[in-house]
Amino acid sequence: MPTLRALECFVATVETGSITGAAAKLHLSQPALSHQIAMLENELGSPLLERLPRGVRPTSAGREALPSARAALDAADRVVQAGRAALDEGELRIGCAGSMTAGLLAPLLRNWRRRHRKIRLVLQERSSADELAAMVTNDEIDVAICPRPTRWDGALELLASEEVVIVFATDDPLGDQPGPVPISALHGYPVIQYAGPHGLAGWLDGLFREHQVSPEVVIRTRQTTTAPALAAAGLGAAVVPVSGIPAGFTGSVHRLDPPQARDVVALMAGRSDVLVQQFVGSLRETGLRIPAAVLRQLEARTDGARSGR
Structure with missing residues (x-):
């Protein structure tokens, strides 16, 4: 048929x-x-x-x-x-890149539940945008919130542009400077890399190749939010999207030079599902929330670099 x-x-x-x-x-x-x-x-x-x-x-x-x-x-x-x-009931199946759950989804879900009490929300977290894209294609989820996948033939909505930064322990010598950290400074430096199918693993490898940098990978993790925790503990530097930095992070946060960012998108099989469209519209309005302490660090270091010129 x-x-x-x-x-x-x-x-x-x-x-x-x-x-x-x-x-x-x-x-x-x-x-x-x-x-x-x-x-x-x-x-x-x-x-x-x-x-x-x-x-x-x-x-x-x-x-x-x-x-x-x-x-x-x-x-x-x-x-x-x-x-x-007529019913406004049923199930909305959401897939999300693990690092984005707290910064993008959590601020929205409470208000969404108040307006749609008969809708059951089902959340699945993954570390790969390509895996989430496949889940939408295979009708395992209704919408995926993630970075841009390698390939996508369905509907796509741009939600935000997310800055990618670098974090250190507070006593790390490379982190003890006011301004952005040059990517070239990571050559031979201990870093925390992502493991296997994690979407950031390939992205970081490409970034290092582009800048002809060969850092010392000291450990790999499958969890985006684990990387800043390991960095704060002194294992090395971690390049991480700002959504992956938890509230109360105890390390230091720097912008990269040149600055880096990634698109945050919503992937859908099509645009005919009204509930999915409402959900994506609400996400776009809410935006990506950065922990206030992280934002203050970034702004203070940027201001410090300017005043030191």
Whole structure:
């Protein structure tokens, strides 16, 4: 039986008159959209689109199937809208990068629960954006909050840009300076790295390669929030997103030179789920909260560096 996604791709291609336009409209890659249409044509046993030098047009079979495809999509949308609007109950499955739970989700969830008491929230935390993206694709979760994954063909909303900083123990000699820490200073320096599939492991390796830096990796961790704790204990420096620094952190926090940041995004299979859209909108409004003590440290060190010039 044809999937709603395949029907949506077919209708969008007819309405826009091109694979490129339909892919942009549905926030899909062109190969992913073409694959959906090919699956639909195989299911129906007939070509639905005629490829032209510029764009596409429906075949006779495509024109015959188009009204029914639109009707099926309209019916599915009415089911979703009626279910959400009339009942406002059910389950919202959220996936989140572990470091972002406290800084992004926690401030929102209390107020969200007050407004949606009949909605059951299910939270799953992971350390890899690619793993969270796969969970959305496989319908294991409704929305993922994470950095940008390596590849994503579904809907995406930019929520924030998060600064990536470096932390030390208070008596660490490299951390005992007023301004940003040059990435080049980490060459041969003891650092805490992330393990295996953790998304930051590959990101950091790329950063070090870009700046031709080879630090001494003293330990690896799978947990973002563990890295600053190990740094504060004196094991070495840790490069960490600000959302991964816990409140009450006892070490020193510095910006990097050049400064580093990563996008925080929401990944969704599509944009038709009203509840998911409301949740993502609330996240965007709430924003990413940085612990006040961390923010004060960063601002004080920046001001100190300026006054020392």
